[in-house]
Amino acid sequence: MSRPGLEGGAALVDGEVVPIASARIPILDFGFTRSDCTYDVVAVWEGAFFRLDDHLDRFERSCRALHLSLPHTREEIVAILMELIRATGLREAYVEVICTRGVPPAGVRDPRQFVNRFYAFAIPYVWILRPEEGERGMDAIVSRVVQRIAPTSVDPRVKNFHWGDLTRAMYEAFDRDARYPILLDARGSVTEGPGFNVFALVDGALLTPAAGVLEGITRKTVLELAAREGIETAVVDLREEQLRSAAEIFASSTAGGIMPVTTLDGAAVGAGGVGPVTELIRTRYWEAHSDPAYATPVDYDA
Amino acid sequence: MSRPGLEGGAALVDGEVVPIASARIPILDFGFTRSDCTYDVVAVWEGAFFRLDDHLDRFERSCRALHLSLPHTREEIVAILMELIRATGLREAYVEVICTRGVPPAGVRDPRQFVNRFYAFAIPYVWILRPEEGERGMDAIVSRVVQRIAPTSVDPRVKNFHWGDLTRAMYEAFDRDARYPILLDARGSVTEGPGFNVFALVDGALLTPAAGVLEGITRKTVLELAAREGIETAVVDLREEQLRSAAEIFASSTAGGIMPVTTLDGAAVGAGGVGPVTELIRTRYWEAHSDPAYATPVDYDA
Numbered sequence A, B: 001m002s003r004p005g006l007e008g009g010a011a012l013v014d015g016e017v018v019p020i021a022s023a024r025i026p027i028l029d030f031g032f033t034r035s036d037c038t039y040d041v042v043a044v045w046e047g048a049f050f051r052l053d054d055h056l057d058r059f060e061r062s063c064r065a066l067h068l069s070l071p072h073t074r075e076e077i078v079a080i081l082m083e084l085i086r087a088t089g090l091r092e093a094y095v096e097v098i099c100t101r102g103v104p105p106a107g108v109r110d111p112r113q114f115v116n117r118f119y120a121f122a123i124p125y126v127w128i129l130r131p132e133e134g135e136r137g138m139d140a141i142v143s144r145v146v147q148r149i150a151p152t153s154v155d156p157r158v159k160n161f162h163w164g165d166l167t168r169a170m171y172e173a174f175d176r177d178a179r180y181p182i183l184l185d186a187r188g189s190v191t192e193g194p195g196f197n198v199f200a201l202v203d204g205a206l207l208t209p210a211a212g213v214l215e216g217i218t219r220k221t222v223l224e225l226a227a228r229e230g231i232e233t234a235v236v237d238l239r240e241e242q243l244r245s246a247a248e249i250f251a252s253s254t255a256g257g258i259m260p261v262t263t264l265d266g267a268a269v270g271a272g273g274v275g276p277v278t279e280l281i282r283t284r285y286w287e288a289h290s291d292p293a294y295a296t297p298v299d300y301d302a
Helices: A052-065 A074-088 A164-175 A217-228 A240-244 A276-288 B052-065 B074-088 B164-175 B217-228 B240-245 B276-288
Strands: A010-013 A016-019 A024-026 A037-045 A048-050 A093-100 A117-124 A138-147 A180-184 A197-202 A205-209 A233-236 A248-253 A257-264 A295-297 B010-013 B016-019 B024-026 B037-045 B048-050 B093-100 B117-124 B138-147 B180-184 B197-202 B205-209 B233-236 B248-253 B257-264 B295-297
Touching (some): A010 A074, A037 A052, A052 A093, A074 A093, A138 A164, A138 A240, A164 A180, A197 A240, A217 A233, A217 A248, A217 A276, B010 B074, B016 B074, B052 B093, B074 B093, B138 B164, B138 B240, B164 B180, B197 B217, B205 B217, B217 B233, B248 B276, B257 B276
Parallel strands (some): A138 A257, A205 A233, B138 B257, B205 B233
Antiparallel strands (some): A010 A016, A037 A093, A197 A205, A197 A248, B010 B016, B010 B117, B093 B117, B197 B205, B248 B257
16 A cells, blocks of 8 residues: 555655655765766566566666665665555556765765765656557657767666767757657667667568667567567667668667657658557567566565 | 855755755756756856856856756846855855756656756865865876767767766776876867866967867866967867877866876876976966956855
């Protein structure tokens, strides 16, 4: 049963569970003023976390890559997330864990001397593409002016808040009567969009970019599910021309699952509408949420 | 006279002046979770703001570039900053203004629908290089593994918190027994370091990178002061080889002014120690703080 005032979401800040609307972080936390932090997002669906260990494995790897020391063990983090879901009573939730560099000791700029901080929150499930738009799909563009931040600058496998390029490309999409930009890298290869990986069905094979992208858990799930269905998959250097010639395109994200891209730069993708492979993967993806191999149920009465 | 509890710094959050230690921003502000914000830093020195209008001009330009609507006029912002300095009583301060995308309305991801937020704070003056280290100077490296985020991804002239590359390069510096990384771009040209622009004295001319960098107000001041002293200056594509052959190198920043770089990758720069041009510019820089053309005095008794 949810606790009063927490139905809309809750956060753990400084060891206390508070309503999401009053959850705040110090203005001086380098997680804000240097975007010096990492995070992960895991979904709760029909009362169960989806691939919780995969998300927390990645989160811990990201922390290590940034020299961040998590102040909690895996078991403690799981207990915190369970508590947040119980407190909110949410059956479908967007659950975020964040580790930041922390607040600089007075006069200190050396990040090695900071005490790192952990935050977490659970809010109602977030859809990059609203479910009622699932058949209409995403109107995407390939950005002409913004390139994805290069891995030689910021490693996209370490999930990060460096969204300046993605946000800039979103405004470009708005200017071109679309909503979802897909970014290329400096060599013209396809990378990803704001919060999602990209898949293209080319010559019967499901292709997704190998480099310059987050190694998404939903992306990983798609690769596994497609293999089970006997659909050929490949993690490749995906060229813009391949994307443009694809029979189907879809985006994958914890925030919305499998989302068909039905137009690219204003033109229909493939035959138009939601393609059969996209439809199949989307169906299998939601079915997978009740697979015990993937689901960690929340005990709401604990 | 400072207000009790504000001597260590103060912030304006939600229209209220609060002690810096309790100043917080919403955890859901996209300024944090998407680093979707811009900022500027202006110094107060001996009771006067330095080049306040230049900083606020740039801040307003940055907001426009990111489609952020400042909720305050220039006059209101100046009044807020004056109030913060009066409240803290600080004679030497590091004053930051920030505009963020704000908190998403429930279920909304479209940044055009957000109400943008303004924050500001004043804390004791911050030194990238502590003044007692002014003669020893900065031990710098040229990063071998991290490139500065490209302007085709994030425009460095729009002051931003995308410091992932800079922080990563700082850890590389630590591993190489240094503290201050200088980053190159993908073509091998010199850009900048964490919070500072770079100048190199090459064949008697003071060179600084033209592109891929913040157009710093301290950088601008250096160019003006050098011209007055009859020192040739040029804003150029600065090659790594030129940096390595420089007779003098220094960094410029609002957080510390003119800071000599005395070693590069462990080797002495030029003749070693603080060079005469660096020394002259540093002296003129601090003298400029009492120039009425640059200084906006705070009325502490208003």
